[in-house]
Structure formats: structure tokens, C-alpha cells
Amino acid sequence: MKHIPNIEIKDYQYELPEKSIAKYPLPERDASKLLIYKNGLIETSQYKFLPRFLPENTTLVFNNTKVVEARLQFLKPTGGQIEVFCLEPYDDNEDIIMAMQTTGKVNWKCLIGGAKKWKSGNLEKNINTPNGTVLLQANKKEQISETGVFVIEFSWNNETLSFAEILHYAGIIPLPPYLNRETEKEDAVRYQTVYAEKDGSVAAPTAGLHFTTQLLNELQGNGIKEAYITLHVGAGTFKPVKANEIANHEMHAEFIDVQKNTIRHLLQQLNAPIIAVGTTSLRTLESLYWIGVKIHEWFQIHQNYNGLTDLNVEQWAPYHSNNKSITSSEALQAILNWMDAKGTERLITKTSIIIVPGYTFKIIKGLITNFHQPQSTLLLLIAAIIGTEWKKLYQFALNNNFRFLSYGDGSLLWL
Known part of the structure; x- marks a missing residue:
């Protein structure tokens, strides 16, 4: 346990008024506010103007899971x-x-x-x-x-x-419990991304709810690349942190499914910005690195992949690993080599990865995400990206009437 960061969940509390929780989506998906955080500076805009804030050759990585009834x-x-x-x-x-x-x-x-x-x-x-x-x-x-x-x-x-x-x-359709209302007809469409494809989630990857087909086309026209992964969001995403210290919190395992072509694209784009759309996309991308480390280490010892069947990423695996010298490109290439050897086009496994302050990001350069609940693992993930500045950012959002949680507004956070 000595490698696990010593973090008390009480340090990630803030006051979230009921009036700041978005109970319903806006009429237009991309009309939601967008807070941009880069180099300590805060700027505000709307999702419809996102292309202005992304350099050409950026790759946006979307989670194409579909919420099931x-x-x-x-x-x-x-x-x-x-x-x-x-x-x-x-x-x-x-x-x-x-x-x-x-x-x-x-x-x-x-x-x-x-x-x-x-x-x-x-x-x-x-x-x-x-x-x-x-x-x-x-x-x-x-x-x-x-x-x-x-x-x-x-x-x-x-x-x-x-x-x-x-x-x-x-x-x-199951709505998040904090909305405190029954599912309505509109939710069948609006609690689903426009690119949802793979049945399996019990909760939406909500950062993607702001994207329209028109916005995706505009991003593509501006030289922004798209990649799709699948993480099937489990009910555990709403599991509150009840332990005083995060070391005693148990993360839920979720299925991930990534195509070989996507991993190949990520490998080619490592020197350009890779932005995760949503915490589920981020956790999948960072899990890919640790899967690659596991494969790389196995091959160094055995010189083959025989017997390597467990590619699951355990909750604290990144904090226990003794071999952190493996580069991101080596890790992704190791996955491709394993997939070639297995003759498979899809990497299917589970991840329980938890990302907390002190984590070193291996794949992503930024995150597009909504505003999250106090004392949640998702808020810890935000703090892992921008440190204690999360407090300033969240207070700014509250002071400027940003809408919080699943149907709320969002942010673009750069490392």
C-alpha cells in the first residue's frame, strides 16, 4: 500500500447548491457553456465554438457506448x-x-x-x-x-x-440518482450521444452529450481528427466515496473495447494533442498504457504471449508498477504486437483504474468534461490534471451560473 497516494476525501468538498444542478438538458446540445482552462487562465465560451480552441491535428477521443434501457x-x-x-x-x-x-x-x-x-x-x-x-x-x-x-x-x-x-x-433509461426525477420521453434521445453505437452502458458518457453532428463536421473541417473507443459505464460510476482516505475506496470494473486501428492511430498521434472527451474516454486511454506495460513486461520475460490472458487494469496498478520507464509509444506498440500475435482486431478487457493527484498522464494532453460531484473520484481525476486549481475553477463556474453534473455545462482542461 505504500505506493498509494495518501489522499483524504474531505479535501475535495465544495458546496453545490441544488439550483446549480441541471435537471434537464438545454434545447440545443452545443449551446452549453464551455469553460476553457489553460496555463492557469480561465476563458468562457460555448461548445459550438470549440473548434476555435483546438489546434489543428488534435485528436478528440469519444466513447461510443450506448445507454441501454x-x-x-x-x-x-x-x-x-x-x-x-x-x-x-x-x-x-x-x-x-x-x-x-x-x-x-x-x-x-x-x-x-x-x-x-x-x-x-x-x-x-x-x-x-x-x-x-x-x-x-x-x-x-x-x-x-x-x-x-x-x-x-x-x-x-x-x-x-x-x-x-x-x-x-x-x-x-436510467437517469443519475442526483437528478431526483423520473425518466421522461425526451431523455431517451438527450441522455444519449449522437454517436452512440455500442449497447452496454447504464449511464451516459455525459461530456459527449454536448456534441451535435454539425459540430462534429465542423471540427473535422478544421483538421481535428476523431477516434472512438468503448467503455461501458457501470452503475458504480455513481458510487459515493465513503472512506475517509481514497486508499480504502474500491473502484468498480468496467468493460473496455478498443479497435486495433484506433490504437494504431493513437500511436501515430502521440506527438500531437490527444484530448479525451469525457472521463470514461480518459480512463480508457490511460488504461491502454498500463495494458501495454503488462504486455511489454510479459514479452521481455517469456519472449512470447503464451499464458498471458489477464489484461485487466487493477485499481492501483499504475501506482504499484516498478517499470515506469516504458514509453507511451512502446506500450501502444506492445498492444499492437499482442493483437497481431492473437489475430484479433479488438482489445476487450476490464479496467478499474483510479486516477488521483500524483498520477502522471501517459496518453492524453487534455480533457473535455462536465462539472462533477463533491468528494467524488471524478473530482479527484480533475485534480490530477490541474491540481488544487480545481477549487478556483469550480468556484468560478458556480459564480458564473454554470450548470453542473450530467445535463450541465462543461470544460476543456489542458495539462
């Missing part, structure tokens, strides 16, 4: 309501995108609202689909954690429909 509401025969919140596939090693395409039956990790009321038996729900009415059944198989995570077997009587489609027709 993860909340399923069932009525018991007695009339009581049970809510099942779908988290991720039961098989930790399963490709979540493939799991979403499963037909007929699937096992899923879930939280259950009113679990004590569900003693036994299946829950059933009739779903209206373009293919007619489908019967969805839920069978509670076992509890697998003290935090109330259960394995639920879902089955449905139409094998032409995937689990992603079942959720789409039967479920509700």
Missing part, C-alpha cells in the same frame, strides 16, 4: 412492484456487445428494488414489440454480493429478438 419494472401477481436494474453479463469474461445480442435467454447481474418482496417464482411482463407481444420472464437464481447484486435469468418467447431489443422495448 436497464430499468425493468415487473408487477407481482399480488400487485406489488419489483424493479430489476440490469448491470452487466454474469460471465465476467463475456464480451458485453455479444451478450447484448444473445437471443432467447441470458444471465445478467442485477440490482433488485424490493428484493425482499420477491420470495420465489418467476416475474413476468408482456412486452409490445413490432414482432407482436412477447412474454419476458425473470428468474432470481442467486445473490452474489453483500451489496445486493443478484444473478437473474431472463428468458423470452421470441428468439428473433436480442436482449438489447428486449431492453429497448421493455425497459426505462
Whole structure:
């Protein structure tokens, strides 16, 4: 534990008035305010003017995960309501995108609202689909954690429909709990990025909510490059830090999925600005470095990749590594070499990486992100980029009526 930074979460508190929390999105995505922080200076603008603030040849890295309708509401025969919140596939090693395409039956990790009321038996729900009415059944198989995570077997009587489609027709988009409101029709569109593609998240990568197709086209016209990665955001993203010291906080693991062409592009662009759009993109990009370190170190010892099966990035791995001399280009090249040897075009694994003050960034030169909750791991990540200046930046945002959290305004932070 001696390598883990000694950080007390109380040092990352600030007063967030309820009036500063954006409960709904603005009518236009790119009309949101944009705070630009560079070399200690603060400037304000709007997302629609983002191209003015990015040098030509910058690469913006977006998370193309798609939020699924993860909340399923069932009525018991007695009339009581049970809510099942779908988290991720039961098989930790399963490709979540493939799991979403499963037909007929699937096992899923879930939280259950009113679990004590569900003693036994299946829950059933009739779903209206373009293919007619489908019967969805839920069978509670076992509890697998003290935090109330259960394995639920879902089955449905139409094998032409995937689990992603079942959720789409039967479920509700889960909004962040701090919005304190029910999901509305508009949220199905606005709590989704315009480039969302890969089903699997239970929360949106909210920095991307500000981008429109027009803005993306304008950025491209200005010589800004785009790259896409996938990190499926888990419910743990809202998990509060309850420990006094961050060393005692347990991060959740999330699936990442990165194409070989994207890694090749990043390798070629290391000498130009790489900007992560959102903390999920940032955590994925920095995880790539540590995955590359793991592969590089393995190959140095074994001269082959036989037996190297665990590429997961553990929470404190960057702070324990004894070999920090490996360059970013060496790390990314190691991943490409491994992918060549394995004959795969996709890197699929999990990351629990936590980024806190004292972390040395390996891939990114900046971050586009919203304003985050007090005493959160995301606020610690902001402090890792700009140090104690986060206090000045957040106070400026509050004083100038910036809107906070998922549907709020955002910032461009340069290292």
C-alpha cells in the first residue's frame, strides 16, 4: 500500500447548491457553456465554438457506448412492484456487445428494488414489440454480493429478438440518482450521444452529450481528427466515496473495447494533442498504457504471449508498477504486437483504474468534461490534471451560473 497516494476525501468538498444542478438538458446540445482552462487562465465560451480552441491535428477521443434501457419494472401477481436494474453479463469474461445480442435467454447481474418482496417464482411482463407481444420472464437464481447484486435469468418467447431489443422495448433509461426525477420521453434521445453505437452502458458518457453532428463536421473541417473507443459505464460510476482516505475506496470494473486501428492511430498521434472527451474516454486511454506495460513486461520475460490472458487494469496498478520507464509509444506498440500475435482486431478487457493527484498522464494532453460531484473520484481525476486549481475553477463556474453534473455545462482542461 505504500505506493498509494495518501489522499483524504474531505479535501475535495465544495458546496453545490441544488439550483446549480441541471435537471434537464438545454434545447440545443452545443449551446452549453464551455469553460476553457489553460496555463492557469480561465476563458468562457460555448461548445459550438470549440473548434476555435483546438489546434489543428488534435485528436478528440469519444466513447461510443450506448445507454441501454436497464430499468425493468415487473408487477407481482399480488400487485406489488419489483424493479430489476440490469448491470452487466454474469460471465465476467463475456464480451458485453455479444451478450447484448444473445437471443432467447441470458444471465445478467442485477440490482433488485424490493428484493425482499420477491420470495420465489418467476416475474413476468408482456412486452409490445413490432414482432407482436412477447412474454419476458425473470428468474432470481442467486445473490452474489453483500451489496445486493443478484444473478437473474431472463428468458423470452421470441428468439428473433436480442436482449438489447428486449431492453429497448421493455425497459426505462436510467437517469443519475442526483437528478431526483423520473425518466421522461425526451431523455431517451438527450441522455444519449449522437454517436452512440455500442449497447452496454447504464449511464451516459455525459461530456459527449454536448456534441451535435454539425459540430462534429465542423471540427473535422478544421483538421481535428476523431477516434472512438468503448467503455461501458457501470452503475458504480455513481458510487459515493465513503472512506475517509481514497486508499480504502474500491473502484468498480468496467468493460473496455478498443479497435486495433484506433490504437494504431493513437500511436501515430502521440506527438500531437490527444484530448479525451469525457472521463470514461480518459480512463480508457490511460488504461491502454498500463495494458501495454503488462504486455511489454510479459514479452521481455517469456519472449512470447503464451499464458498471458489477464489484461485487466487493477485499481492501483499504475501506482504499484516498478517499470515506469516504458514509453507511451512502446506500450501502444506492445498492444499492437499482442493483437497481431492473437489475430484479433479488438482489445476487450476490464479496467478499474483510479486516477488521483500524483498520477502522471501517459496518453492524453487534455480533457473535455462536465462539472462533477463533491468528494467524488471524478473530482479527484480533475485534480490530477490541474491540481488544487480545481477549487478556483469550480468556484468560478458556480459564480458564473454554470450548470453542473450530467445535463450541465462543461470544460476543456489542458495539462
